[in-house]
Amino acid sequence: MTERVIDRIADIADQMREQASEAEKVGQLTDQTVKSMKAAGNIRLLQPAKYNGLEVHPREFAETVMATAALDPSAGWVNGVVGVHPYQMAYADPRVAEEIWADDPDTWIASPYAPGGVATPVDGGYIFNGHWQFSSGTDHCDWIILGAVIGDKEGNPAMPPVHLHMILPRKDYEIVDDSWNVVGLRGTGSKDIVIKDAFVPSYRTMDSTEVMDGTAQRKAGMTLPLYLMPWSAMFPLGISSAVIGIAEGALAAHLDYQRDRVGANGTAIKDDPYVMYGVAEAAADINAARQELLANIDRVYDMVEAGKEVSFADRAAGRRTQVRAVWRAVSAVDQIFARSGGNALRMDKPLQRYWRDAHAGLAHAIHVPGTVYHAAALSSLGVDPQGPLRVMI
Template identity: 60%
Template sequence: MGQVLDRIEQYADELRAEGAEGDKLMRLSATSVRRLRESGAIRMLQPKAHGGLECHPREFAETTMAIAAMDGAAGWVTGIVGVHPWELAFADPRVQEEIWGADPDTWVASPYAPMGVATPVDGGYLLNGRWSFSSGTDHCQWAFLGALVGDAAGKPVLPPNSLHVILPRSDYEIVADSWDVIGLRGTGSKDLIVENVFIPEYRTLSAADVMDGTAVRRAGRTETLYRMPFSCMFPLGITSAVIGIAEGALACHIAAQRERVAVTGIPVKEDPYVLFSIGEAAAEIAASRAALLENVDRFWDSTEKGREVSFEERAIGRRTQTAAAWRAVRAVDEIFARAGGGALHYRFPMQRFFRDAHAGLAHAIHVPGSIFHASALTQLGGEPQGIHRSMI
């Protein structure tokens, strides 16, 4: 990780400057993409056999935070695109070779949400659908897409059976005008359309098998990294990006307030109320960071010892991860409200961090309702069912 972070820090000024450009382009700039590739950030969870680094997930989280503190969109793309090599590590070796054989820096987009239907045919599936929120997709050559298995008429079968399907860029259309939003604009999280595309069986994974660990055991992977629970690994990059964005907002705020004089003529550094808000926000953001990193360390230690992580532990872990994101963004709200009118100007990055932080909370992985319900019910001896077991 040290080498990756060292490279990132060399490009810090460029990534910060390119954040404004990405906001206008509604995708990462070519410079930002080049710097992410050169740093190795997207290969941190990638198998060494395919040019990856196989880093501890804590290192991946810390690197994502650092990038997001420079530019929220770059951090978000790192956190999402950077986690896909982790799952690809236990996909069929044939698709791993197809993706990384010629270029280990090939990026894979998503989303995993089952927005399409995969109808069984001889040798595989026929895929149709439209997917939203494919972050960083302009810079990716493959995609992981979620799909429900369909019947002969192309309707999802019941009970639902979800797949993660893997397909090359030639098999899907990126909808160019589908991303015009208020926050995380630079992520270029556009829609994808697939029409009657054949997906061979070996390019699919059962979503249930991925989430419960069956897929990695079937693939024969024994590394601690790849035996980590999906419900810890998948949210990790996303929440790390949100916390990094909050850290970036705090750094902007402190820099702006250092010499600021309020309309009362009193230097801000002499205003005890502003000082309190800065101190409180800094403590809350630091607590969010510590909670997320401790969470992944604890899961790593259990996995490394060969102990199965229980549903209750996973539910509490998701609660910790979700709460960390909300705590960090609430802290951003506190400092933004006291940042003065200058923070509203587009020429200053504070407003972009504010917008990006709130956009990050909109991701489904940060919806607290069912997660808090499941963790509390389990601790009380109950057995969550249905949606309350989703993504845990």
């Protein structure tokens, strides 16, 4: 049986846990963690086989992200965010993948996708300027994908806005070193990015709308189901999987902490039926979140593999499931943390870090339920949502 990445991560579990606290101190993944993840192949899970990628089922990607996040939340988060970029590069212009991976298939690609920059058309491409927040794992990445709007000759956004994904090498952008001082997921090193008058050739751009609606994949002639998966199923999958993995890590830390704990009234916690009830309920909710997320990606993959269209209503239902699963998992973390006593607040206890990291992950834009739930409910009534209700679906 072929060894999987998740098996390699299990073999270095103790090392991953130890590095997690160090990553929080330095504000980015440690070099040792990155070395281990590259050796294991975490970021090559969705990478094309041509460039030593593994082309796994999205379920296996999600399971690996969860396992990594349970050991080291920040490493799991980077696995989920950075690890999805090879899926998109598979259907970018072939010259891009060649530039990124020809010499080193373990080259990592950062983001973010928020349209924080303006791309002004010039001969052969664009002059690009902008400022972005939240570039997770960026210190360990040599390329980046950034969201942009096309601008006019004066560098102002053209109207109506046209959104692009711009792909740049490390030499063309600046990482703002002191820009990640936060309460949770500190080890992700999700720093700001600044670009000043960088030239981006046209072949290193992708139309954002075509990426999100699947046109880009079809134009590129993709045939593998993995690379025909909807962007709105794949990109959030890594982030949502990371948060659920963090919740699983929190539960494990909680059980380890409570095993021999005695409460203020002198009663062993394992003999307190009220705490045991809460622990069992939280464990069931975290497991439900996990199974719900995995079943959801299985459902979408099966549709794609069968050659069926994944409609907007299907995608909206999938996003609803992703969002709800994460909220359920983080709510369960709150339940166990509230039953852990005052000593769980101490900074030398891992449980408080899992609690902070889980809430930091919940704050990501893809986990905001309002418009996702609204769109999913309308779709279930046969109404086709428009405007902002279609964002990230």
